Amino acid sequence: MGNEEAVFFSRVLTETTLSFHIIYATIGVGVPLMIMIAQWVGIRKNDEHYILLARRWARGFVITVAVGVVTGTAIGLQLSLLWPNFMELAGNVIALPLFMETFAFFFEAIFLGIYLYTWDRFENQKKHLLLLIPVALGAMFSAVFITIVNAFMNAPRGFDIVNGELVNISPLLAMFNPAMPTKVAHVVVTAFMTAAFILAAIAAFRLLRGSDHVYHKKALLLTMKVGFIFSIGAAIIGDFSGKYLAEYQPEKLAAAEWHFETTDKAELILMGVLTKDNEVKYALKIPYGLSILAANNPFAEVKGLDQFPEDEVPPLYIHYLFNLMVFIGMWMAFLSAVFLIGKWKEWNFIASKWFRWLIVLGAPLSLLAIEFGWWFAEVGRQPWILRDLMKVSEAATTSDQVDSMLILFCLLYLVLGVGSVVVLRRMFRHNTVEKELEDRHAMRGRDVR
Amino acid sequence: MNLEILGITVLWTFLFGYIMVGAIDFGAGFFNAYSVITGKQRVLTKVIQRYLSPVWEITNVFLVFFFVGIIGFFPKTAFYYGTTLLVPVSFGVILLAIRGSYYAFETYGSRGHKGYSFMYGLAGILIPASLSIVLTISEGGFIEIIGGNPVLDYWKLFTSPLTWSIVVLSISATLYISAVFLTWYANKARDVEATGLLRRYALTWSLPTMIAAGGIIVELRRHQPEHYNNIQNFWPMFVISLLLFIGTVILLYTKRQYGWAFTMLAGQFAFAFYGYGASHYPYLLYPYLTIYDSFTNPAMAISLIVVFILGLCLLIPSLILVMRLFLFDKDYVSGKGDYHA
Numbered sequence: 001m002g003n004e005e006a007v008f009f010s011r012v013l014t015e016t017t018l019s020f021h022i023i024y025a026t027i028g029v030g031v032p033l034m035i036m037i038a039q040w041v042g043i044r045k046n047d048e049h050y051i052l053l054a055r056r057w058a059r060g061f062v063i064t065v066a067v068g069v070v071t072g073t074a075i076g077l078q079l080s081l082l083w084p085n086f087m088e089l090a091g092n093v094i095a096l097p098l099f100m101e102t103f104a105f106f107f108e109a110i111f112l113g114i115y116l117y118t119w120d121r122f123e124n125q126k127k128h129l130l131l132l133i134p135v136a137l138g139a140m141f142s143a144v145f146i147t148i149v150n151a152f153m154n155a156p157r158g159f160d161i162v163n164g165e166l167v168n169i170s171p172l173l174a175m176f177n178p179a180m181p182t183k184v185a186h187v188v189v190t191a192f193m194t195a196a197f198i199l200a201a202i203a204a205f206r207l208l209r210g211s212d213h214v215y216h217k218k219a220l221l222l223t224m225k226v227g228f229i230f231s232i233g234a235a236i237i238g239d240f241s242g243k244y245l246a247e248y249q250p251e252k253l254a255a256a257e258w259h260f261e262t263t264d265k266a267e268l269i270l271m272g273v274l275t276k277d278n279e280v281k282y283a284l285k286i287p288y289g290l291s292i293l294a295a296n297n298p299f300a301e302v303k304g305l306d307q308f309p310e311d312e313v314p315p316l317y318i319h320y321l322f323n324l325m326v327f328i329g330m331w332m333a334f335l336s337a338v339f340l341i342g343k344w345k346e347w348n349f350i351a352s353k354w355f356r357w358l359i360v361l362g363a364p365l366s367l368l369a370i371e372f373g374w375w376f377a378e379v380g381r382q383p384w385i386l387r388d389l390m391k392v393s394e395a396a397t398t399s400d401q402v403d404s405m406l407i408l409f410c411l412l413y414l415v416l417g418v419g420s421v422v423v424l425r426r427m428f429r430h431n432t433v434e435k436e437l438e439d440r441h442a443m444r445g446r447d448v449r
Numbered sequence: 450m451n452l453e454i455l456g457i458t459v460l461w462t463f464l465f466g467y468i469m470v471g472a473i474d475f476g477a478g479f480f481n482a483y484s485v486i487t488g489k490q491r492v493l494t495k496v497i498q499r500y501l502s503p504v505w506e507i508t509n510v511f512l513v514f515f516f517v518g519i520i521g522f523f524p525k526t527a528f529y530y531g532t533t534l535l536v537p538v539s540f541g542v543i544l545l546a547i548r549g550s551y552y553a554f555e556t557y558g559s560r561g562h563k564g565y566s567f568m569y570g571l572a573g574i575l576i577p578a579s580l581s582i583v584l585t586i587s588e589g590g591f592i593e594i595i596g597g598n599p600v601l602d603y604w605k606l607f608t609s610p611l612t613w614s615i616v617v618l619s620i621s622a623t624l625y626i627s628a629v630f631l632t633w634y635a636n637k638a639r640d641v642e643a644t645g646l647l648r649r650y651a652l653t654w655s656l657p658t659m660i661a662a663g664g665i666i667v668e669l670r671r672h673q674p675e676h677y678n679n680i681q682n683f684w685p686m687f688v689i690s691l692l693l694f695i696g697t698v699i700l701l702y703t704k705r706q707y708g709w710a711f712t713m714l715a716g717q718f719a720f721a722f723y724g725y726g727a728s729h730y731p732y733l734l735y736p737y738l739t740i741y742d743s744f745t746n747p748a749m750a751i752s753l754i755v756v757f758i759l760g761l762c763l764l765i766p767s768l769i770l771v772m773r774l775f776l777f778d779k780d781y782v783s784g785k786g787d788y789h790a
Contacts (some may be wrong), residue, residue, distance in 0.1 A: 059557060062553055062557045063553055063554065063557060063558060065506075065553075066506075066549055066550045066552070066553030066554075066557075067550050067553075069506055069509055069549060070509075070545060070546035070549040070550050071546065072513075073509060073512070073513055073542060073545060073546070073549075074542045074546060076513060076516065076517065077516060077538055077539075077542055078542075080516070080520060080527045080530070080531035081531050081534060081535045081538060081539065082531075082535075083531075084527045084528045084531030084532045085527075085528065087520055087524070087527035087528075087531060088524045088525060088527045088528045088531075089524075090524075091520045091521060091523075091524025091527055091745065092524050092745055092746060092749060093749070095517075095520060095521030095522075095524070095745065095749055095753065096521070096749065096752050096753060096756060098517050098520070098521065099517055099518060099521050099753055099756055099757075100756055100760075101517070102510065102513050102514045102517050102518075103756070103760035103763065103764070105510055105513065106507070106510045106514070106760075106764055107763055107764070107767065109506035109507045109509070109510050110507055110764075110767045110768065110770075110771055111767065112506065113504055113506060113507060113771060113775075114770065114771060114774060117774075117775065117781075118774070134767075166746070169746045169748045169749060170748060171748060171749050171752045172752070397531065397532050397535060398532060398598040398600075399532060399533075399535045399536075401535055401536050402535065405535060405536065405539045408539065408540075408543060409539070409543070412543050412546055412547070415547070416546060416550050419550060419551065419554055420550070420554070423554045423557075423558030423559060424558070426558060426559055427557070427558050427559075
């Protein structure tokens with residue numbers, strides 16, 4: 001296998017692993033917060049439905065966390081196996097957050113074990129809830145630290161290169177690079193948002209499938225509220241991300257926006273197609289839109305692709321990834337807003353079948369948005385693995401066996417994906433909410449006697 | 450002590466931690482699967498699952514800690530080991546993934562599912578075998594530099610008796626460590642039947658472990674004389690290790706003090722493991738890579754160590770809490786309280 005093939009297969013394998021892992025990782029970061037909120041509301045209102053909600057979410061969460069952990073281990077090792085040259089350089093400058101991530105992960109793992117096995121062990125429910133805080137924090141900080149490494153790849157800082165040698169290394173400067181604040185905030189907030197909408201979809205689905213239990217209605221309202229708040233957060237941070245890109249990675253923004261010539265009063269292009277001569281057709285154009293996104297000023301100049309050498313421009317299809325991510329985010333914010341206003345104004349249609357189906361559809365859409373976002377982030381950095389420093393093609397392994405490993409890992413993800421779905425379905429289908437509530441009442445009745 | 454030695458000692462300690470908790474974990478999964486086939490599930494499964502359930506994820510973190518740490522402290526290892534280990538480590542990762550997820554599927558999803566129990570039992574026992582290959586490769590002789598890139602010679606690797614002795618040791622040690630620990634745990638749970646069975650497993654695997662370990666030292670003499678000679682300098686450590694081994698076996702045989710038996714076993718492996726590690730010094734990979742020429746810059750090293758110390762301040766209390774709740778809590782161990790979500 002030539003080097004080009006090794007690079008190609010390394011890219012495909014990394015992309016496959018990340019695309020699979022990110023589903024479970026996003027759930028893993030977002031769901032602990034949701035469990036925490038539900039349990040807290042349950043304790044405060046003394047409402048067993050919310051407590052049961054937390055309990056059932058926690059049970060499902062273990063399955064997704066297991067897949068998240070093992071695929072996370074896979075990507076952790078694959079970074080060194082597939083990109084040894086990159087990791088050698090990165091190890092020198094950005095190893096610190098990677099190392100911190102293992103501690104966050106450790107912390108989460110320990111307390112998740114304790115939390116799961118101490119339901120009802122404490123007289124005071126609040127003590128049990130306290131155990132969940134380190135789980136949620138550990139999960140969140142795992143995401144924070146890993147995203148810092150990704151931010152560094154986009155905006156490497158904290159070192160100088162003199163005669164091909166790394167000097168003046170500052171691990172903290174490397175961590176707090178310009179890409180870090182927006183990137184980290186965006187990843188964490190969208191994880192919360194996605195988790196909320198996935199759980200909302202489950203509640204809506206149960207309501208559609210004949211269970212009219214108030215438990216599911218409470219679940220739906222709670223998750224839609226949380227989802228709405230974080231979707232607004234995601235939109236605000238998304239706006240800041242646009243400004244970051246305009247300042248530090250203008251070629252990524254220009255490629256995502258099909259902005260070919262440097263102009264002021266730049267328009268925002270939505271969807272459309274590109275002809276052979278890079279002419280934009282059938283697009284929706286918002287005047288001044290791009291200038292506002294880039295600089296909060298409709299007359300601001302925005303750098304176009306004409307400012308960059310052709311071999312340093314990312315593939316132009318990222319335009320669609322970027323647009324679709326934003327559309328889905330906006331749509332979910334809108335949908336949850338309508339639901340909440342509808343609750344308040346007592347509109348009947350929010351309890352109708354079609355509206356509930358829209359909420360169900362929100363789960364796959366939200367996950368798709370996460371995928372689009374990461375593909376945009378990674379493809380948009382091409383051809384660099386470390387912007388302006390190391391190209392992807394220079395970073396890859398020279399091993400001949402990447403293609404066969406790709407097949408093996410695809411099989412693995414198939415087994416894990418199917419396995420987790422089958423197990424989750426089985427867990428909850430046989431043990432419905434109605435049945436579990438009855439069992440619990442029966443048990444409590446026995447205790448009293 | 451310089452930073453290089455401090456770094457490798459920390460990493461070696463975590464690797465030792467992984468080997469111990471991993472062995473208990475993987476061995477337990479295997480015994481569980483084995484008891485399903487032989488119809489002894491009734492005897493073993495309960496005690497094994499009581500131990501495994503809350504800790505499986507923690508085990509995995511020890512490994513992650515080790516490989517993230519080694520890239521941090523010794524970034525050049527990424528180049529040498531990363532390029533050459535693609536196949537063996539990928540197999541290890543796949544096994545780990547099957548093991549971890551199917552364990553969770555069985556435990557939290559469908560309790561008692563035979564297929565799942567099988568899958569994670571089998572995957573678990575193969576993990577030490579596939580990961581131990583890394584130790585074999587570190588002895589040198591299997592990697593050549595061709596055109597500036599390190600290349601692994603598979604034929605040589607898989608026809609070397611050293612490789613297979615290490616594989617045999619990793620499997621038998623896994624079963625031995627696990628059986629001794631579980632004997633103690635079952636005894637604590639006052640489960641007489643399980644204690645008896647596990648004690649028998651422990652005695653069965655004691656001798657093969659020792660023979661395989663001895664075999665490795667003999668193989669090493671031929672394969673890597675430099676390392677072999679270094680081992681001689683650390684002979685007291687290996688003698689202590691042997692004495693502790695004999696102590697464990699005597700206690701098991703006479704059915705006394707299982708707690709001490711496990712403590713001595715941990716000591717036996719610690720002395721052998723650190724003796725082996727110390728004699729490997731200064732090489733990370735014979736003859737290309739030492740801890741000195743692969744070490745990171747001082748700024749990174751110091752910040753890693755600071756983070757490590759801060760991290761330990763969080764971890765040690767949490768680990769003590771876990772042990773108090775699940776390892777030393779009589780009600781939990783004997784199965785009086787089941788508080789699973």
